[in-house]
Every structure is written in C-alpha cells, then in structure tokens.
Amino acid sequence: MRVKCVICDTIESIEDHLPSAKKLRNRPIHTYMCDECRARITEKTEKRVNTGQFFVYRSGKQKEWL
Template sequence: MRVKCVLCEQIEKVKPYSLLAKKLRKRRIQTYICNECYERISEKTIERRKNENFKLYEEPKGDPHL
C-alpha cells in the first residue's frame, strides 16, 4: 500500500496487512505522517515545552454541560 505524508508529500510503502494500513483504510480521515516529520515535530514540541511561555490547554474537569 502506498501512502503519502501530509506534511512533506513523500510517498512511502506500507505493508498492506499491517496495523497502520488497516487504520488508514478504515478511517479515511486519519492522516499519515512519515517518521522524519514525526521526529521533527516531537523535537520541536519538546523544545516548546521547555519554554516558560508554553501553556497546555486542557478541558476543565467537572460537569461538561455547565
């Protein structure tokens, strides 16, 4: 199965019976990100978290209907 990275548009081959291929076939909305882009994003996220201006917005706990 051929897949295309949404960020760098690099085309890669994935084994057709792998778990990733099954997820991509079943949920068309789910996107594929190559390993290089995934590593780059994770490194930049770690750098941003070290910054004191980084704020992680989480859902408030409690009754969701209020």
C-alpha cells in the same frame, strides 16, 4: 499500501497488515506522517515544552503539558 505524508508529500510504501495501514484504510480521517516529519515535530514540541511557556488548553482550563 502506498501512502503520502500530509506535510512533505513524500510517497512511501507500508505493509498492508500493519495497524497504521488498517487505520488508514478503514477510517479516512486518519492521516499518514513520515518518520522524518514526525521526528521533526516531536523535537520542536519538546523544545517548546522545555521553555516552560507551552500550555495545552482543554475543557476551558489551563493545564501544563508534562
């Protein structure tokens, strides 16, 4: 299955039998993100969490993430 990263628009091939391919096929709302973009976002999020100024707001209450 050919997929396109939503951030950097690179086109990659993934196996048809993988769970991520099934999600993309059956639920078009799911999007694909390449490993490089996923690693970059994870790294930047971890840096923000480590500053102590990163909060996730859910159901109207302020909660600290991790």
